[in-house]
Structure formats: structure tokens, C-alpha cells
Amino acid sequence: MSESVEMPSGMFVRTLDLGGDGARVAIKDVVDIAGYPTQAGSRALIGAAPADKHADIVERILASCARIVGKTTLHELAYGVTGLNDFAGTPRNPNFPALIPGGSSSGSAAAVAAGLCDWSVGTDTGGSIRVPAACCGILGLKPTYGRVSRRGFVPEDSSLDCAGPFARDAETLDAAMGVLAPDWRAGHASGDFEIGFVKVGAEPGLWTSAYGAAGRLGACRDLELAGFELAHTAGLTIIASETYAAFGSLLETGHVGGDVAARLAHAADLSHEDIDAAERVRRAFTAEVDGAFKRFDLLALPTLPIYPPRLAEARDLMKFVNITALCRPFNLSGHPAISIPLPFSCDAPASLQLVAPKGEDERLIAAARSYQNLAAPARATA
Numbered sequence: 001m002s003e004s005v006e007m008p009s010g011m012f013v014r015t016l017d018l019g020g021d022g023a024r025v026a027i028k029d030v031v032d033i034a035g036y037p038t039q040a041g042s043r044a045l046i047g048a049a050p051a052d053k054h055a056d057i058v059e060r061i062l063a064s065c066a067r068i069v070g071k072t073t074l075h076e077l078a079y080g081v082t083g084l085n086d087f088a089g090t091p092r093n094p095n096f097p098a099l100i101p102g103g104s105s106s107g108s109a110a111a112v113a114a115g116l117c118d119w120s121v122g123t124d125t126g127g128s129i130r131v132p133a134a135c136c137g138i139l140g141l142k143p144t145y146g147r148v149s150r151r152g153f154v155p156e157d158s159s160l161d162c163a164g165p166f167a168r169d170a171e172t173l174d175a176a177m178g179v180l181a182p183d184w185r186a187g188h189a190s191g192d193f194e195i196g197f198v199k200v201g202a203e204p205g206l207w208t209s210a211y212g213a214a215g216r217l218g219a220c221r222d223l224e225l226a227g228f229e230l231a232h233t234a235g236l237t238i239i240a241s242e243t244y245a246a247f248g249s250l251l252e253t254g255h256v257g258g259d260v261a262a263r264l265a266h267a268a269d270l271s272h273e274d275i276d277a278a279e280r281v282r283r284a285f286t287a288e289v290d291g292a293f294k295r296f297d298l299l300a301l302p303t304l305p306i307y308p309p310r311l312a313e314a315r316d317l318m319k320f321v322n323i324t325a326l327c328r329p330f331n332l333s334g335h336p337a338i339s340i341p342l343p344f345s346c347d348a349p350a351s352l353q354l355v356a357p358k359g360e361d362e363r364l365i366a367a368a369r370s371y372q373n374l375a376a377p378a379r380a381t382a
Helices: 056-063 106-113 130-136 170-180 204-217 228-253 258-267 272-292 317-324 328-333 361-381
Strands: 012-019 024-028 067-072 119-124 139-142 162-167 193-198 218-223 298-302 337-345 348-355
Touching: 012 056, 012 106, 024 056, 024 106, 056 067, 056 170, 067 106, 106 119, 106 130, 106 162, 119 139, 119 170, 130 139, 130 337, 130 348, 139 170, 139 361, 162 170, 170 361, 193 204, 204 218, 204 298, 204 337, 204 348, 204 361, 218 298, 228 258, 228 272, 228 317, 228 328, 258 317, 272 328, 298 361, 337 361, 348 361
Parallel strands: 024 067, 024 119, 193 218, 193 298
Antiparallel strands: 012 067, 119 162, 139 162, 139 337, 298 348, 337 348
């Protein structure tokens, strides 16, 4: 174990050199690594005691002989979508430096995009892996809820949050899941898919790119999910309630950043009736998505409804919270989802989001591998 280096800004809050000589892995600073504090990108947690033991996934990463190269920065308390963080630092988006890196797993996505690690760990409670993956032009997987252990995470309890990997290619993403999930079935077979393309609102260029990419993977038919918009709103309600339960007391310190403090203060006003209504939407939407998989192998839609905003435009967090509108519903339902980068124009990224039945996360890797193989000749001649 080497000495760590404090990094006041950028992709890493702390660089490390732990483990073997295998794949280089970076880990979001909401995951416990023994001997180091977990500060979740917040000045309010700057006095946190060092973790006394590794999170489960850290144990698995080290057992795989991978090398942990650092803890990455994030949107404070993993409660934001832009990735901007005045305390811990805002990571530069390597592929699109004028644009936000996306949140909340900003540093984990940016470190992969910059080639500073082979894969990284993020967490996704409402799009926090898929949004930064889309912003930075890489792959990001939100597994089925509960498939990857969250023991040793901050916050400890969540009915929405999932840990998952970022990578630049599907093969590496497959290998990463083989480390993170004990029951992972590596090399799952691919093939033509029956795809339901979810009718959602998105910028025309993003919608067209995603539809075209989905069509390369199999037969596409339009699908309407009646509860989709309600699921996004319900997801916002539940994450607000659970994040306030975990971190609301930090407001008393006066050290929570203004954007996150405003969201926490708003969450304090939620009623039991609000939560109950959101849980009813969760049950109904989950059943609706499960029903769609009786007809389709995969669901498809853009990852983002808008192009990622420029850094200078992104200070108003609430203005852009709906950037998660196409991701958050699948946190509510618990289904696995992946963001796959697509050819882009106008100096901004485009991406395809695919969703699979619960427990069929391998199907998403297979589809990503198929797409990248199909797209490779085009990339080679571009």
C-alpha cells in the first residue's frame, strides 16, 4: 500500500496504489476503502473517520488482482446531475471539455474517458452512471437493483441505488461485472433482439441517433409506457426522501453546497402521503415494464432528453434535473440499463440507452458488444 495523495480538484479526490498488477480501477468516493475517509464530495464530511474495513466490492476488486488507482470526485453527496462541485472539484470532461461531465459519478466517468483507469465504479440512484457515461462518451451500466453489493456505501440504505461500472468498451465492462457480481455469467451469447423503442420526448438529433442504433441490433417497434413520466416524478420523490433521511442533519453544519442544500431543504417538506403516492407509482410502473418484456427482449430509448449543457450554463441545478428524465424511471422499477455512446455531431455526444429484464444484465453487455462490433468499420473509416 502506497501513500495517498490529496487532490483538491479534478477527477480524483485521492490517488491510491492498492492491489495487484491487473486492471486499473477507480472508485467513487461513496465506497469505503479501509484506512481512508469516505467524504462523498462534501465539505460537511471532511472530518469523517477513516473506514475500518473495505466495502464488499473493494474486497472483490482486490481479490481479482486489480489495482485501485484512486477515489474519484462526484456531485456532492451523490445528489446532483451536472457533476459540478466547488469543494471537491469539477472533473474536466475529456471528450467534450466545454460540457458538463454529468453527475453524480462525474469523476468515475471522466477518469475512464481520459484513460486514467481501465474501468471505474460509479453509483446510480436516478441516472448517476448513465448520465455521466452519456456526457463523457463512454459505456456505463446500472445493474439490476441488488445484484451488486452495496455494503460499505454512503449512504448505507437506498431502495434505488445501484453500483456499476464504466468502461470504454463492452469487453472491459463485461470483465468488470465479473469482478463486481459473484453470479455474473461472462460471455453471454448475443444475437438479434426484439426491441421496444420507448416513445419519449428528446432532442430530434438524440432521438434519431438512438433509434437508428437500436435498429442495427434487431427489429424495432414503438412502445408506449403510460407511467413513464409519473415514474420520473416518483423517483425524484423517493430519492429526496431517502437522501434527506441520510444527510438532512448535515444542513446544520452550514457546509453543504448551495445546490444540494436547497434540494435537501425541499425534501424536508415531503409528507407521508407524497411517499405513499410515489410507492404506488413504483408498483404500477414496475409491473408495466415487466409486462413489456413479455413482448420484447430489450427496451431502447435515448439516454438523455437534451444535449449536455455547457459548464457556464449548468450552475442552476434545478434547471437541469430533468436531464435524468429518461434514466430515473428504471431506478424506480429496478431494471438494469446501459448507456452506449453513438457517433456524434455538433461537438456534443449522443447515446443509446438499453433496458433488460431484471437479472438479465448480461443481455445488455451482449447488445453493447454487438453494437460496437457493427460500428467498428464505420469508426475505422471515419
